[in-house]
Structures are given as structure tokens and as C-alpha cells.
Amino acid sequence: LEGLAGELGIADRVSWLGFRRDVPELLAAADLFALASEEEAFPTALLEAMAARRPLIATRVGGVEEIVTPGTGRLVAAxxxxxxxxxxxxxxxxxxxxxRQAAAARARVEREFSTAAWLGRLDALYLDALGQRAQAPRVAAGERPA
Structure with a gap:
């Protein structure tokens, strides 16, 4: 990619940051976030950008549409x-x-993808499993359920 940037004459406008531990600070300094991937599964980079209230654009690939919903960002074809x-x-x-989109994206991250949201889903899953187990007929060892 660095070679391509040179060929395109944009090397002086592109920064290659490598691995970073200061992602929140970098996002805070950005005006917007663009994820122009051709393939993705469930990109946490989008969640980070949404949490940082950055307006975003992403390509319609993989699980991106599960993250970026109408009003929370803009989607384009890969x-x-x-x-x-x-x-x-x-x-x-x-x-x-x-x-407005950035604020809606932040609200969506808090509502759907925050630690509290995931723990709430996990708690509901366990409670559901326990409730179903408590309601299931008990079968003695060696017996076959009816």
C-alpha cells in the first residue's frame, strides 16, 4: 500500500500508523471515520468510531450492516x-x-454493543435456560423421556 500511495502521488498525505494503543485519542482527533473494506466480519473499529461519536462511512460487507443501521452512518458498496x-x-x-448521525451511532453502541448490553443479554440467556430447565420434566437416570 505504501508503494501504491507513492505511485498515486499521495504519499505525503497518508500516514502509516501501525499498531496503536491510543485509538481513543486518534479517533477524538479525527473529523470522521471511513472503513472502505472489501471484506469484513464484524469490525470492532466501527464500534470504536461510533463510541467516539465520529460520523462514519463504511462499505456494505460482512457484518457491517448489523452495526451501521439507517441514521447511524452511511453505507456504500464495496x-x-x-x-x-x-x-x-x-x-x-x-x-x-x-x-446527528454520530450521536445516533453513539446511542446505538451504548444500547446494543456496550458491556452492559452484552451482560444483560447473557443474563437473560442464563435466566431463560434456568427457567426452561426448571419447567422441563425430570427424567430418572436410565429412563427415556415420554
């Missing part, structure tokens, strides 16, 4: 450079809309 440019331009030209 490989659609023109669509990506249009989405970036739209965010930059309408800061109020970008701010």
Missing part, C-alpha cells in the same frame, strides 16, 4: 469509489447531519 467520495462529500458539506 469498490464503489464514486459512492465513497459522494458519501464523504455529503458528510463534510452537512456538519449538522454528520453530528
Amino acid at each position: 469498490g464503489d469509489v464514486e459512492g465513497l467520495v459522494a458519501a464523504l462529500s455529503a458528510l463534510v458539506s452537512d456538519p449538522e447531519s454528520a453530528r
Whole structure:
């Protein structure tokens, strides 16, 4: 990629940061977040950007649509450079809309993907399993259920 940046004449405008431990600080310094992947499973980078209240654009791949829902960011087709440019331009030209999307994204992360949300789901799962077990007929060892 570094070679490609050189070939395209943009090497002076691209930073290669490598592994970082200061992601929250980097996101806080960013105006927006773009994830232009061609393949993804469930990118935690999107969750981090949403938690940081960054307006975002992502490609419609893998589990991205499970994370970015209407009103929380902009989705474009993978490989659609023109669509990506249009989405970036739209965010930059309408800061109020970008701010609303970023706030909605933050609310979604807190509601659906926070530690508290996951623990609540896990708790409900255990309670459901215990409730079903308590209601299931008991079968003595060696017997077959009816």
C-alpha cells in the first residue's frame, strides 16, 4: 500500500500508523471515520468510531450492516469509489447531519454493543435456560423421556 500511495502521488498525505494503543485519542482527533473494506466480519473499529461519536462511512460487507443501521452512518458498496467520495462529500458539506448521525451511532453502541448490553443479554440467556430447565420434566437416570 505504501508503494501504491507513492505511485498515486499521495504519499505525503497518508500516514502509516501501525499498531496503536491510543485509538481513543486518534479517533477524538479525527473529523470522521471511513472503513472502505472489501471484506469484513464484524469490525470492532466501527464500534470504536461510533463510541467516539465520529460520523462514519463504511462499505456494505460482512457484518457491517448489523452495526451501521439507517441514521447511524452511511453505507456504500464495496469498490464503489464514486459512492465513497459522494458519501464523504455529503458528510463534510452537512456538519449538522454528520453530528446527528454520530450521536445516533453513539446511542446505538451504548444500547446494543456496550458491556452492559452484552451482560444483560447473557443474563437473560442464563435466566431463560434456568427457567426452561426448571419447567422441563425430570427424567430418572436410565429412563427415556415420554
